[in-house]
Amino acid sequence: MKEIRIGVISFEHMHALSYTTELGKIEGVQLAGIADSDEYRGTKMASRFGTKYYNDYHDLLTEGLDGVIICTNNSMHCQVSCDALDSGCHVLVEKPFAICKEDAEKMLNHAKANGKRIMNAFPMRFNPNVIEAKKAVDEGRIGTILSITGINHGKIPSGWFIDKKLSGGGGVMDHTVHLADLIRWFTGSEFSSVYCESGDLLHNRNIDDTGLVMAHMENGAFVTIDCSWAHHRNYPIWPQVDMEIIGTKGTIELKAFAQVNHVTDQKNSIIEDLCWNEDGDAGLIREFADVIRTGREPNASGLDGARALEVAEAAYRSSKSHRQEQVIHVEA
Amino acid sequence: MQRVAIIGAGTMGRTHCNAYLNIPDAQIVAVCDLDRSKAEGLAVRHGAAVFTSYEEMMSAAEFDILDICLPTYLHCKYALDAMEHGLHVFCEKPIALTEEDALKMIEKAEECNVRFTVGHVLRFFPSYSNAAELCREGRVGVPRLIRTTRNQAFPGWSWQNWYADYEKSGGPFVDLVIHDIDWIIHNFGEVERVYASSFNGKAERQEHGIAILRLKNGTICHVEGSWAYPKGSVFRMTYEIAGTDGDIEYDSVKDAPVWIQSSEDGQYRSDFLNPMSGPVEPYMLELKSFINAVEEGREPLISGQEALSALRVSLAALESSRTGCAVTV
Ligand SMILES: NC(=O)c1ccc[n+]([C@@H]2O[C@H](COP(=O)([O-])OP(=O)(O)OC[C@H]3O[C@@H](n4cnc5c(N)ncnc54)[C@H](O)[C@@H]3O)[C@@H](O)[C@H]2O)c1
Numbered sequence: 243m244k245e246i247r248i249g250v251i252s253f254e255h256m257h258a259l260s261y262t263t264e265l266g267k268i269e270g271v272q273l274a275g276i277a278d279s280d281e282y283r284g285t286k287m288a289s290r291f292g293t294k295y296y297n298d299y300h301d302l303l304t305e306g307l308d309g310v311i312i313c314t315n316n317s318m319h320c321q322v323s324c325d326a327l328d329s330g331c332h333v334l335v336e337k338p339f340a341i342c343k344e345d346a347e348k349m350l351n352h353a354k355a356n357g358k359r360i361m362n363a364f365p366m367r368f369n370p371n372v373i374e375a376k377k378a379v380d381e382g383r384i385g386t387i388l389s390i391t392g393i394n395h396g397k398i399p400s401g402w403f404i405d406k407k408l409s410g411g412g413g414v415m416d417h418t419v420h421l422a423d424l425i426r427w428f429t430g431s432e433f434s435s436v437y438c439e440s441g442d443l444l445h446n447r448n449i450d451d452t453g454l455v456m457a458h459m460e461n462g463a464f465v466t467i468d469c470s471w472a473h474h475r476n477y478p479i480w481p482q483v484d485m486e487i488i489g490t491k492g493t494i495e496l497k498a499f500a501q502v503n504h505v506t507d508q509k510n511s512i513i514e515d516l517c518w519n520e521d522g523d524a525g526l527i528r529e530f531a532d533v534i535r536t537g538r539e540p541n542a543s544g545l546d547g548a549r550a551l552e553v554a555e556a557a558y559r560s561s562k563s564h565r566q567e568q569v570i571h572v573e574a
Numbered sequence: 575m576q577r578v579a580i581i582g583a584g585t586m587g588r589t590h591c592n593a594y595l596n597i598p599d600a601q602i603v604a605v606c607d608l609d610r611s612k613a614e615g616l617a618v619r620h621g622a623a624v625f626t627s628y629e630e631m632m633s634a635a636e637f638d639i640l641d642i643c644l645p646t647y648l649h650c651k652y653a654l655d656a657m658e659h660g661l662h663v664f665c666e667k668p669i670a671l672t673e674e675d676a677l678k679m680i681e682k683a684e685e686c687n688v689r690f691t692v693g694h695v696l697r698f699f700p701s702y703s704n705a706a707e708l709c710r711e712g713r714v715g716v717p718r719l720i721r722t723t724r725n726q727a728f729p730g731w732s733w734q735n736w737y738a739d740y741e742k743s744g745g746p747f748v749d750l751v752i753h754d755i756d757w758i759i760h761n762f763g764e765v766e767r768v769y770a771s772s773f774n775g776k777a778e779r780q781e782h783g784i785a786i787l788r789l790k791n792g793t794i795c796h797v798e799g800s801w802a803y804p805k806g807s808v809f810r811m812t813y814e815i816a817g818t819d820g821d822i823e824y825d826s827v828k829d830a831p832v833w834i835q836s837s838e839d840g841q842y843r844s845d846f847l848n849p850m851s852g853p854v855e856p857y858m859l860e861l862k863s864f865i866n867a868v869e870e871g872r873e874p875l876i877s878g879q880e881a882l883s884a885l886r887v888s889l890a891a892l893e894s895s896r897t898g899c900a901v902t903v
Contacts, residue, residue: 393721439786
């Protein structure tokens with residue numbers, strides 16, 4: 243098997259750490275280099291993973307890579323992705339796909355023009371518990387899906403995440419997309435209208451940290467997404483991705499991060515729930531490597547990323563108008 | 575001592591009768607149900623007279639309070655008549671199916687100078703009242719995000735299957751979610767705007783409704799009520815209150831102290847029990863609170879107006895789920 247060479251652009255989003263670690267576990271994959279405009283962070287990571295450091299990502303892109311993983315802040319996804327695609331790389335870009343529809347369309351067009359694949363990092367599609375629930379749905383165990391209630395709670399992130407210019411938005415941008423993607427995947431239907439109530443309600447950081455989205459799917463199902471950074475510092479677990487799925491023949495309650503050990507550590511005054519199963523990152527990175535090898539359409543494609551972004555955008559419009567907003571779809 | 579007559583000896587009639595056994599200041603003197611055996615079943619422990627018609631009971635029995643445990647669409651008619659006869663009225667929730675009916679009941683109680691309350695019992699559930707109390711103490715800072723669920727199988731046990739007729743029961747928003755709506759309004763603030771969705775009869779013997787509420791103080795709420803769970807599934811209620819400094823969560827199944835599994839004739843059964851007996855039994859508490867108000871000649875804890883406020887939000891949810899427009903309350 244031919245070795246494939248993958249680079250990582252930026253550790254601004256901390257998921258880069260886990261993605262790069264997973265890369266190292268795949269046979270026949272070489273980590274070709276790490277680019278990061280933050281020299282301190284970049285050199286540290288390059289030495290940690292035993293690879294070459296580049297200050298300017300353009301330099302990394304001249305190294306004849308097969309693919310890159312992009313974990314810059316959200317506002318840079320578009321430029322960096324387009325540059326990478328133009329250089330002949332397949333791309334895996336962190337979610338949200340982009341910060342606006344126009345950027346998303348540009349990225350999809352660059353992929354098409356260069357004959358390369360662009361994939362969006364939706365690790366939940368590769369979470370073993372999500373896969374189990376999806377399988378039950380596909381086997382018809384609960385009949386036709388009529389409604390889904392999704393909760394993606396978490397703690398409020400810091401740094402660029404809470405700077406609208408760099409992140410494109412708060413919880414509504416950061417968390418709506420995960421569940422919007424899973425809902426599309428589970429129902430096989432597109433979002434048609436979206437309503438949202440959101441605001442800077444919990445943490446006083448001048449960004450939407452709390453949001454409730456309700457939407458109608460083209461097939462008639464209705465769904466909700468709670469995209470709030472609802473948890474505080476000492477909440478026992480970081481990620482929460484839950485779905486209550488109501489079908490014509492039954493229901494499913496999915497708690498994607500329920501496989502935990504409850505740990506009480508009195509020396510450090512910590513009580514926490516630690517997941518012991520794969521979270522989804524491993525599967526995501528394996529998928530990307532396989533897409534590079536085969537050139538096939540990825541599970542969690544760029545178009546999936548763009549479709550989820552459309553929902554977040556409609557949610558922001560609705561938050562302002564207090565009305566149900568139609569989803570504006572990107573050109574496929 | 576207050577003399578009480580119960581009309582409607584179904585599920586709630588039975589629940590109330592049991593509760594009165596622990597209220598020394600009240601005595602059940604009459605039980606009325608179209609089905610004599612149901613009325614008798616309840617009356618016997620109280621030594622109460624049995625009736626199969628309201629009119630008959632009104633002419634033959636003497637009492638101070640009518641406790642209405644009838645299907646919702648009958649609340650208004652019997653409440654108005656009882657008030658006109660000078661009786662105090664305890665009415666099961668929801669107060670009525672329409673604003674007009676609710677207003678008539680409120681006005682009639684004033685006009686006839688009788689006490690009137692509605693069974694928003696959730697306020698007396700120890701977990702719910704404790705959570706509200708913790709919030710008042712500031713344990714979670716300012717409550718900002720509230721989620722509630724109230725989920726069960728399609729109600730198939732009722733008299734003439736009246737729950738299944740949404741014209742008679744109002745469906746989950748009016749019948750089920752109204753519990754949480756009242757609890758939210760009372761403890762967390764008035765509702766400004768409602769957006770909601772539900773199956774609205776599209777699915778056969780399955781109904782499911784979710785409303786997003788924006789309160790006047792800015793807090794947002796996700797309230798869910800379901801009759802879409804598979805037949806035989808356990809009733810479950812949950813809440814989560816996220817505030818500026820912390821969060822409170824409760825789940826009647828996950829947090830149930832007693833889980834019973836059994837097998838009878840090859841039929842598996844699973845029950846999650848949350849015993850609330852003695853001084854914290856919520857139905858006893860709500861009835862006792864009303865009895866005390868009547869005895870002391872003061873306004874009951876839960877006024878007709880409050881019951882109407884909750885109904886308005888439920889009806890707004892229903893309207894929104896039909897039109898797709900957010901409704902300002
Ligand atoms: N607070 C709660 O937790 C709670 C729970 C369930 C129901 N409820 C409410 O309680 C009310 C009753 O519900 P239920 O589940 O007990 O209903 P049910 O169907 O079990 O009982 C209704 C009873 O009323 C009797 N009835 C009907 N018409 C009558 C008439 N004209 N005269 C005398 N009896 C008559 C029926 O024979 C039946 O026994 C409803 O308004 C419901 O919304 C409240």
